[in-house]
Amino acid sequence: MNKILATLVAVATLLVVSIAAPSGIEARASRLQMTVYNAADVEEDMDSTEPWNGVPDGASICTRRFIRDINFAWGDDDVVLPRCGEDMVFIHITGTITAPRSGNYNFYAISDDGIRLSIGKTLVLDDWEDQGDVVEPPYNADGQFRMLGGRAYAIDLWWYENGGGAVLKLLAGSTERNEKAVPSTWFR
Numbered sequence: 001m002n003k004i005l006a007t008l009v010a011v012a013t014l015l016v017v018s019i020a021a022p023s024g025i026e027a028r029a030s031r032l033q034m035t036v037y038n039a040a041d042v043e044e045d046m047d048s049t050e051p052w053n054g055v056p057d058g059a060s061i062c063t064r065r066f067i068r069d070i071n072f073a074w075g076d077d078d079v080v081l082p083r084c085g086e087d088m089v090f091i092h093i094t095g096t097i098t099a100p101r102s103g104n105y106n107f108y109a110i111s112d113d114g115i116r117l118s119i120g121k122t123l124v125l126d127d128w129e130d131q132g133d134v135v136e137p138p139y140n141a142d143g144q145f146r147m148l149g150g151r152a153y154a155i156d157l158w159w160y161e162n163g164g165g166a167v168l169k170l171l172a173g174s175t176e177r178n179e180k181a182v183p184s185t186w187f188r
């Protein structure tokens with residue numbers, strides 16, 4: 001009888017684990033966390049804010065979530081969610097980045113509007129200013145960072161949208177010619 005009970009408990013446990021697993025695995029698979037702030041009530045100009053020194057008065061958290069990669073094109077629509085707004089939004093992304101091979105990597109952002117990215121303690125991308133709406137995406141920030149293959153480096157990225165279109169894409173490559181969107185595997 002005890003044996004049957006033990007088997008039933010084991011089966012039930014297995015069922016619970018297999019049902020609960022997908023979302024848990026998904027959440028743990030990415031070490032990138034994105035916090036979105038609605039900044040519609042901030043009185044400063046967006047490009048004169050320095051949210052990394054303290055989120056300005058009037059900005060409030062709209063949503064916080066895990067993301068797989070940094071490759072977003074919202075255009076003129078709402079950034080992330082309707083309640084986050086289509087203009088005057090901050091995004092803060094934290095996590096780690098790991099390159100498969102050692103090298104001096106070029107980083108590139110397609111960013112509308114401003115972006116500021118630190119890897120470890122190095123400020124790699126810094127273009128905290130509005131971007132004009134143009135036909136071609138604004139390739140508005142680049143920088144280099146040397147990474148050891150397999151080593152995880154902390155990343156800290158701030159971005160804002162003031163008005164018009166909104167884009168946030170992070171690219172990297174071993175040379176300027178082979179830059180492409182950083183794959184999600186680099187953020188695990």
Ligand SMILES: [Ca+2]
Pocket residue numbers: 075076077086087161162163164165166
């Ligand atoms: Ca907008």
Ligand SMILES: [Ca+2]
Pocket residue numbers: 112113131161162163164165166
């Ligand atoms: Ca914009």
